[in-house]
Amino acid sequence: MPAKVVTITSGKGGVGKTTATANIGVALASAGQRVVCLDADIGLRNLDVVLGLENRIVYDLVDVVEGRCKLRQALIKDKRLPELYLIPAAQTRDKTAVSPKDMVRLADDLRGEFDWLIIDSPAGIERGFRNAVAPADTVVIITNPEVSAVRDADRIIGLVEAEEKGPPKLVLNRVKPEMVRRGDMLATADVLEVLAIELIGVVPEDEAVLVSSNQGSPAALDGKSRAGRAFRDIARRLNGESVPFEDLEAGDGLFGRLARLVRSGGQA
Amino acid sequence: MAGRLPIKGVRDGLLVTLPEGEWEDVRAELLATIDDRGDFFRGARLVLQVEKRQLGAAELGSLRDALAEREATLWAVLSTSPSTRTAAADLGLQTELERPREPDADEGETEIEAEADWQPAVFLRRTLRSGQSIRHPGHVVVLGDVNPGAEIVAGGHVLVWGKVRGVVHAGAAGDETATVAALDLAPTQLRIAGQIAVSPKRRGSVRPEIALIRDGHLVAEPWQADGRR
Numbered sequence: 001m002p003a004k005v006v007t008i009t010s011g012k013g014g015v016g017k018t019t020a021t022a023n024i025g026v027a028l029a030s031a032g033q034r035v036v037c038l039d040a041d042i043g044l045r046n047l048d049v050v051l052g053l054e055n056r057i058v059y060d061l062v063d064v065v066e067g068r069c070k071l072r073q074a075l076i077k078d079k080r081l082p083e084l085y086l087i088p089a090a091q092t093r094d095k096t097a098v099s100p101k102d103m104v105r106l107a108d109d110l111r112g113e114f115d116w117l118i119i120d121s122p123a124g125i126e127r128g129f130r131n132a133v134a135p136a137d138t139v140v141i142i143t144n145p146e147v148s149a150v151r152d153a154d155r156i157i158g159l160v161e162a163e164e165k166g167p168p169k170l171v172l173n174r175v176k177p178e179m180v181r182r183g184d185m186l187a188t189a190d191v192l193e194v195l196a197i198e199l200i201g202v203v204p205e206d207e208a209v210l211v212s213s214n215q216g217s218p219a220a221l222d223g224k225s226r227a228g229r230a231f232r233d234i235a236r237r238l239n240g241e242s243v244p245f246e247d248l249e250a251g252d253g254l255f256g257r258l259a260r261l262v263r264s265g266g267q268a
Numbered sequence: 269m270a271g272r273l274p275i276k277g278v279r280d281g282l283l284v285t286l287p288e289g290e291w292e293d294v295r296a297e298l299l300a301t302i303d304d305r306g307d308f309f310r311g312a313r314l315v316l317q318v319e320k321r322q323l324g325a326a327e328l329g330s331l332r333d334a335l336a337e338r339e340a341t342l343w344a345v346l347s348t349s350p351s352t353r354t355a356a357a358d359l360g361l362q363t364e365l366e367r368p369r370e371p372d373a374d375e376g377e378t379e380i381e382a383e384a385d386w387q388p389a390v391f392l393r394r395t396l397r398s399g400q401s402i403r404h405p406g407h408v409v410v411l412g413d414v415n416p417g418a419e420i421v422a423g424g425h426v427l428v429w430g431k432v433r434g435v436v437h438a439g440a441a442g443d444e445t446a447t448v449a450a451l452d453l454a455p456t457q458l459r460i461a462g463q464i465a466v467s468p469k470r471r472g473s474v475r476p477e478i479a480l481i482r483d484g485h486l487v488a489e490p491w492q493a494d495g496r497r
Contacts (some may be wrong), residue, residue, distance in 0.1 A: 151398050158397030159317050194415055194433070196395065 001037075002111040006118050006238060007136035009160075011152030013123035014171040015144045016203070019213055021120035022050040023228065024140075027235035029084035030220065036075065038106075039088045040132040041122040042097055045089035052216020053078065053086050053154040065102045071109055080221065085114075095127040100134035107135030119206035125159060138238070139168035140200070145175055145186040150194055157197060171201040171234060177248045192202060201234035203227050204248050206264040273301045277390065277404040278365065281313030281343050286321070295331060302338050305441035307462070308423055312403060313343035315365060320348045332359065333404060371483075372476040388424070396420070396434065405441070422446070428453075444481045453477040453488055460486055 007059070008021045018041075025037040039047035042062065048054045053076050061070040078084035090097065103119075110117050121132030133139060139160045143153040153170070160168045172188055179185035188202055206227035212219045219228035220235075233243045276283045284301070286351035298316075302309045314335060323345070332342040344362035347353055353439045370383050389407035399416030402408055407424035418434035420426055426438045428450040437459040439446025444461045452474045454467045460479065463486040 021367050151417050154398040154417065161397075196413075 001115070003034075003107075003114040003117050004030055004138045004238075005107050005111070005135050006116065006140055007040075007121055007132050007138075008118065008140050008142060009121035009129060009132060009156060010123065010142045010149070011125060011129075012143075012149045013154040015142050015149050016057055017123070017142050018046045018050050018120050019209060019218070019236075020140075020142050020171060020173065020203075020231070021118050022106060022213075022218040023231035024235050024238070025051075025084060025116070026218045026220040027232040028116050028118075028239070029078070029081040030232075031235065031239070032083065033239075034083045034113070035116045036087060036110055036114050037083045037117065038117060038119045039089035040098075040103070040119050040128060042089045043091065043094045044122065044230075045091050047120045048076075048086060048088045048212045049216060050218060051078065051084075051086055051121045053088075054216070057088045060088045060090040062093050062097045064106060065098050071106070080239065095122065095131065098131050100130050103131050104135045116227065125155065125210060127208065129156075129159075133165065136165055140171055140238075141168045141195075141197070142171050142173050143191065143195075144173055145180070145188075145191060147186070150186065150191055157195060167197050169198050169200045169238075170195060172199065173203045174205045175202055176205045176246055182250075199245075200237045202245060202248055203230040203234075255259050272304065273298060275301075275405045277402075278315060281315055282309070282405070283315045283317060283365075284404065285317040286319075286405060288319075288321070291321070291327060295327075295334075298331075299334055299338070302335070302340060305423070307437070307459075308339045308405065308421070308441040309338060311339060311341075313341045315344040315346065315362075316342070317346045318349075318352060320371070321352065322349045323347070323352045323355055325358050328352075328355055328359055328361070332361075369429075395430070398434075414450075414455070425449075438479075447478055447480040449476070449478040449491065451476050458486065458488075 008017050010017050021037055025035050029035045037047060037051065038061065039045050048057055056076050059074040062248065064068045064071050064074045074087050075085045076088065107117055117131050119136065120130035131165050141156055143149045157168055172191055176185055180187050192199060204226050206225055208222065208225045209219045209227045212222065219225040220231045222228045236243045273284050284298065286298065328345060335342050336415050342361060344365065345352065345356035346363065346365065346385050356363050389409055390404045391409045392402065393411045395412035396402065396410065396414045396418035398415055401419045403421045405423040408420050408422040408426045410428045410430065413430040414420060414428055414432045414434040415438065416433045421437045423441045424443065426436050426447050428449045431452040432450040432455045434455060435457045436448050436455050438448045439461040446460050448458060448460065454470060458465050458479055460481050463481055465486040473492045475486045479486060479488040
């Protein structure tokens with residue numbers, strides 16, 4: 001089966017696109033899928049660092065597009081997972097080095113040999129974003145439970161719909177259950193009320209994510225990390241499995257679940 | 269009323285078709301139309317259909333400046349005359365509407381289908397998302413929500429079968445009888461003609477409301493479905 005192309009984007013910067021790309025890629029590869037992660041953030045590359053592959057870069061995305069190397073040569077194989085590859089972004093160029101057409105061609109070249117192509121989009125709504133979205137079969141929007149991030153996500157959804165990519169899917173990242181319970185943070189339902197697209201994941205704020213990003217070892221590799229587990233669930237949902245959502249917003253255990261039942265009038 | 273040229277909403281902005289006649293008269297009529305319609309043209313992009321009229325760069329440039337004074341942008345000039353097209357292109361104006369989509373163009377403006385020169389209402393069966401903008405000389409009806417960051421500017425009434433969270437301006441050409449009605453009316457900002465209001469903090473449950481100018485004030489009232497209106 002040809003690869004599915006998934007683009008991870010957000011509009012706003014710093015909401016966790018690169019972390020999500022790395023973790024979803026790792027989670028799919030851990031499940032035995034053949035995965036390429038592609039960093040489309042030319043000039044501000046990060047995905048190689050988060051995946052811990054920075055020191056193995058020889059060729060990059062722009063080298064492939066401009067014909068300085070073969071596609072194979074730019075694919076960096078992960079040390080831990082035999083089915084995971086990275087195509088890094090160029091650090092010395094900018095977004096104009098690649099066109100949406102180049103991205104579609106590149107994705108088509110990869111489709112035959114892999115199961116998944118996960119593209120990490122740059123922030124913003126300009127050229128870099130359009131490059132990243134051009135080859136996508138599915139667009140996944142990452143947002144945080146903050147008004148400004150949700151506003152930008154809404155803008156991006158409008159642009160993705162205008163590209164006729166079909167309705168994008170939503171991942172809510174960095175949810176602090178404690179703050180939601182106090183009413184200090186937007187709840188999942190508040191975000192969905194505005195965005196009204198399919199939710200495929202809710203990722204709790206987890207310090208382990210920061211630590212693991214710095215160490216180049218994504219949280220999805222860590223069996224104990226809560227965020228890692230959320231990313232593995234997202235990967236399974238992308239793969240068509242129906243995975244129940246972990247209830248982060250009610251407290252853990254029976255009490256929390258009861259509280260939620262009472263609050264939502266029994267529809268939980 | 270003098271100086272009322274037909275206006276039509278198109279993807280790129282507002283399309284105005286200029287009649288035949290002396291250029292000075294036509295130009296004056298266009299500017300009068302804009303002055304007449306108050307806020308409606310403010311910030312709008314204009315597309316002028318001039319048919320076979322021959323216009324030089326000096327005439328177009330001067331018109332562009334006159335429009336800029338009225339806070340409208342001359343965006344495109346459509347003509348069958350090669351010299352007019354060249355002059356427009358020299359000024360950096362568009363000369364085609366059905367051009368392939370400019371990748372850098374703002375996606376916010378939405379195409380409005382218009383069969384006739386004058387269309388009293390436009391119907392949208394979708395949610396307007398942040399950054400999307402509808403500008404229409406007639407009424408606007410939305411079956412969906414108007415999210416925060418989206419805007420509707422209508423010459424006539426605005427009816428939203430859904431939530432209003434963005435900015436809505438009804439009667440933008442100065443019509444104080446225009447209204448804004450919605451199932452859930454809590455806009456960032458609401459304008460009717462020259463009046464501006466922000467939503468008060470919500471009290472009680474959500475109910476359909478209609479906003480209108482009553483005794484010189486912009487007010488929102490619960491919708492009464494008993495035929496009193």
